[in-house]
Amino acid sequence: MIQIGGGNRGGGFQPSMLLHLAECVREDALEGQWITHQILENVAEFEDVPLVACYAAVLFAPDLEFQTESEIQFDICMAGCVQKKAGGLLTQLLAIAHARTMGGKESFDVVPRGCLDACDYGPILRTRSSAGTFIHTNIQAEGITAIVTAVCD
Numbered sequence: 001m002i003q004i005g006g007g008n009r010g011g012g013f014q015p016s017m018l019l020h021l022a023e024c025v026r027e028d029a030l031e032g033q034w035i036t037h038q039i040l041e042n043v044a045e046f047e048d049v050p051l052v053a054c055y056a057a058v059l060f061a062p063d064l065e066f067q068t069e070s071e072i073q074f075d076i077c078m079a080g081c082v083q084k085k086a087g088g089l090l091t092q093l094l095a096i097a098h099a100r101t102m103g104g105k106e107s108f109d110v111v112p113r114g115c116l117d118a119c120d121y122g123p124i125l126r127t128r129s130s131a132g133t134f135i136h137t138n139i140q141a142e143g144i145t146a147i148v149t150a151v152c153d
Contacts, residue, residue, distance in 0.1 A: 013053050021047060021057035026064060034067040037109070052091050055112045056082070062114075072108035072152055073128040079115040081122040085141075089123055092144050106152055127151045 024043045029035050040054040047054075056078050058064065074097075076090050093110045100107040116124040121137035129151050136147055 013056065017049070018053065018057040019060050021049065021054050022060035025054060025057060026061050029064050030067065033063070033065060035064050036067050036069070050091075051094060052087050055090055055094075055110070056087065058112050059114055066109065066111045068109040068111070070107055070109045071130065072106070073111055074108055074148075074151075075111045075113045075116065075126040075128070077114070077116045077118075077122060077124040078112040080119050081116075081124055084122040086123040088141060089125070089139055089144060092141060093148075096145065096148050100148075100152070108148070108152060 021043060024047060025035055025039060026032075028039045028043060030039070035058065040058075041051060044051040044054045058066075059078055074093055076086055076093065078086055078090065090110065090112065097107045097110055113126070116126055116135065118124050118135060118137055123139045125136040125139050125147065127134050127136065127147065131151070134151075136143075139147070
């Protein structure tokens with residue numbers, strides 16, 4: 001079982017479930033290649049699974065790419081960092097992005113990634129904006145809002 005943090009009823013997701021979700025996402029991909037947050041939401045609702053499971057499943061479909069909608073992007077490591085509670089951080093980032101959108105503020109894209117090559121310092125978050133690209137290490141839930149504010153506002 002793969003622990004994603006904030007996972008399903010059992011606290012994690014079976015690899016077979018993630019592979020199934022990856023195939024569902026692949027079927028809905030735009031032009032067979034592009035995925036969006038909305039596609040992942042649709043699959044999560046249809047399959048009755050947490051949205052974070054669909055984001056994690058994307059790692060099982062490396063041929064698919066996110067079609068970003070914002071010039072601000074938050075890449076979160078969902079490889080080894082899942083053992084360091086990256087799934088909970090992903091859930092938190094998605095909630096903040098949604099709240100910003102609903103509040104009329106500039107939001108950001110959240111993109112799950114494989115290893116970001118800083119495993120000793122996980123969980124890892126990479127931000128990309130007009131200010132540049134930055135790697136944030138040892139991310140804790142308490143620090144996410146401050147990072148979002150610094151990057152977006």
